[in-house]
Amino acid sequence: MSAAPGRPSGDGPRWEVFKQDAAGKPHQAVGSVHAADAEHALLMARSVHARRPAAVSLWVAPADAVLSVTAEQLAAAGDEGAAPAHGDTEGAPQRYLVFRKSSHRRAITFVDHVGEVTAVGPWAALRAAIVAFPEPPALAWWIVPSERVSASPDYEAAAWFEPARAKTYKQQSAYGTTAPTRRRRQG
Amino acid sequence: MADLGAESPERLAAFEARIAAGEKIEPGDWMPEAYRHQLVRMISQHAHSEVVGMLPEGAWIPRAPSLRRKLILLAKVQDEAGHGQYLYHAAETLGVHRDELIAALLEGRAKYSSVFNYPPLTWADVGMIGWLVDGAAIKNQVMLAQCSYGPYSRAMVRICAEETFHHKQGKEMVLTYARGTAHQRAMAQDALDRWWWPSLMMLGPHDSDSPNTPQLVRWGVKTKTNDQVRQEFVDEHAPELLEVGLEVPDPELRFDPADGHWHHGPIDWDEFWAVVRGDGPLNAERLEARRRAFEEGRWVREAIAAHAARREATA
Numbered sequence: 175m176s177a178a179p180g181r182p183s184g185d186g187p188r189w190e191v192f193k194q195d196a197a198g199k200p201h202q203a204v205g206s207v208h209a210a211d212a213e214h215a216l217l218m219a220r221s222v223h224a225r226r227p228a229a230v231s232l233w234v235a236p237a238d239a240v241l242s243v244t245a246e247q248l249a250a251a252g253d254e255g256a257a258p259a260h261g262d263t264e265g266a267p268q269r270y271l272v273f274r275k276s277s278h279r280r281a282i283t284f285v286d287h288v289g290e291v292t293a294v295g296p297w298a299a300l301r302a303a304i305v306a307f308p309e310p311p312a313l314a315w316w317i318v319p320s321e322r323v324s325a326s327p328d329y330e331a332a333a334w335f336e337p338a339r340a341k342t343y344k345q346q347s348a349y350g351t352t353a354p355t356r357r358r359r360q361g
Numbered sequence: 362m363a364d365l366g367a368e369s370p371e372r373l374a375a376f377e378a379r380i381a382a383g384e385k386i387e388p389g390d391w392m393p394e395a396y397r398h399q400l401v402r403m404i405s406q407h408a409h410s411e412v413v414g415m416l417p418e419g420a421w422i423p424r425a426p427s428l429r430r431k432l433i434l435l436a437k438v439q440d441e442a443g444h445g446q447y448l449y450h451a452a453e454t455l456g457v458h459r460d461e462l463i464a465a466l467l468e469g470r471a472k473y474s475s476v477f478n479y480p481p482l483t484w485a486d487v488g489m490i491g492w493l494v495d496g497a498a499i500k501n502q503v504m505l506a507q508c509s510y511g512p513y514s515r516a517m518v519r520i521c522a523e524e525t526f527h528h529k530q531g532k533e534m535v536l537t538y539a540r541g542t543a544h545q546r547a548m549a550q551d552a553l554d555r556w557w558w559p560s561l562m563m564l565g566p567h568d569s570d571s572p573n574t575p576q577l578v579r580w581g582v583k584t585k586t587n588d589q590v591r592q593e594f595v596d597e598h599a600p601e602l603l604e605v606g607l608e609v610p611d612p613e614l615r616f617d618p619a620d621g622h623w624h625h626g627p628i629d630w631d632e633f634w635a636v637v638r639g640d641g642p643l644n645a646e647r648l649e650a651r652r653r654a655f656e657e658g659r660w661v662r663e664a665i666a667a668h669a670a671r672r673e674a675t676a
Contacts, residue, residue, distance in 0.1 A: 184460060184662050186669070188453065205450040205516070208459065210669035222446045225439065226523065244389045278384050280506065282518045314387050343433050344440075349529035 188237040189215035195228045202283035206237060212324035220334050226344055229335045232326040239322040241296040244314045262295025270299035271323060273316035285316045368393055380581040385511035388454040396580050400510055401455050405462045408448035409473035413647050415441045417481045426484060433530050444520050451512040467652050476563040478641030485538055489552035491531015493560040499524050500594045509581030539605040554610045562633040564591040592622060599623040
């Protein structure tokens with residue numbers, strides 16, 4: 175199953191967007207954009223998902239390249255899901271990025287990048303990921319072929335992400351109007 | 362992958378137990394068709410409201426009285442565009458396509474917030490929209506951030522974090538006018554006179570006329586009713602408006618020390634339903650502006666698609 179309907183539209187197919195807030199932090203799924211190709215998707219992702227700090231890198235991947243499986247779906251698949259050939263056609267081993275979500279806490283992002291595995295297909299990659307990244311128990315997994323992921327260019331990082339830091343008028347702290355009543359009492 | 366199955370009392374009970382336990386429902390998890398249907402309805406209306414909501418304020422960008430105010434308003438309208446994108450994304454995780462939702466809006470089959478069918482007539486209206494309309498929207502969105510459906514909840518958490526500045530900048534602007542010259546005070550009062558009731562109405566019909574609410578609350582889609590959110594809005598905003606010397610256009614507005622709440626007079630629901638049905642001051646103009654924008658963007662979409670196709674062919 176793909177993460178979303180990916181059929182082409184007037185605005186192009188759907189691309190999942192992953193944002194990294196700082197070096198050393200994981201890329202996290204923040205939503206999606208429609209775009210004609212990867213370059214366009216990165217530009218859209220920058221406009222939609224990086225209007226404010228903090229961001230240092232964006233990844234995009236076509237939504238139809240994402241294998242998305244929840245814990246509930248895994249449990250329902252049971253033995254069938256664990257079968258070696260389930261879901262995959264035989265192919266050459268390739269690298270898959272692994273993303274997972276492990277908390278029901280209030281959040282602004284979905285799955286986090288946790289690493290990668292090499293496997294002959296996305297289902298085999300999922301089974302490898304479950305072994306490689308067991309803790310804490312995952313509520314949802316995303317498996318994305320590495321070759322389908324495009325990253326924002328490093329040489330653009332300053333131009334893309336730094337200007338947002340200077341736009342302090344986008345922060346509520348720029349406005350001194352918390353409560354007229356409180357102000358009068360303080361004054 | 363095994364079929365997660367059709368609806369049955371057991372599945373429904375397990376689903377409701379997950380929600381009662383505070384779990385988020387994620388794309389791919391089992392859900393009743395009615396839950397999916399209600400979410401698509403709510404999220405798409407919400408997305409349309411963000412997009413149409415750019416129009417009243419966008420018209421004031423060229424007429425902003427200072428560069429600072431222009432920067433602020435540009436950023437705010439840009440945020441509304443982004444918020445529409447977050448919400449169309451959330452709707453698409455439920456198996457609908459953004460194109461279908463936008464077509465429904467352009468063809469007049471979809472709803473959006475009634476408040477955007479009122480005209481902002483002066484610069485003071487821009488401040489009052491930020492303070493009251495965004496203030497009401499934030500009350501609703503803080504409630505929806507608790508939603509049981511993961512993608513909608515996450516979009517709301519993000520939108521609330523960004524929109525607090527919309528509310529603050531509007532409030533700052535109104536306070537500046539309310540403490541300014543007699544003419545500025547009159548402008549602020551005039552704006553309040555026209556935006557108070559539409560702001561109360563935008564939080565939706567009375568609970569008694571909101572037949573979906575009990576099920577939505579049971580399923581954790583909404584965690585409060587329309588009247589509860591409206592009460593929160595009035596409790597915060599009425600005393601602050603009075604504090605700065607403005608007169609709320611409701612002769613029955615009063616604070617009841619017994620229950621600690623501000624009570625408003627009757628809302629003109631005939632007006633609300635007329636605007637929802639399409640008979641508000643600017644319904645036709647709003648849809649026409651969206652249709653024109655869609656048509657004027659057509660060559661851009663075609664050019665981008667042609668460029669991508671050529672690049673793929675020559676790769």
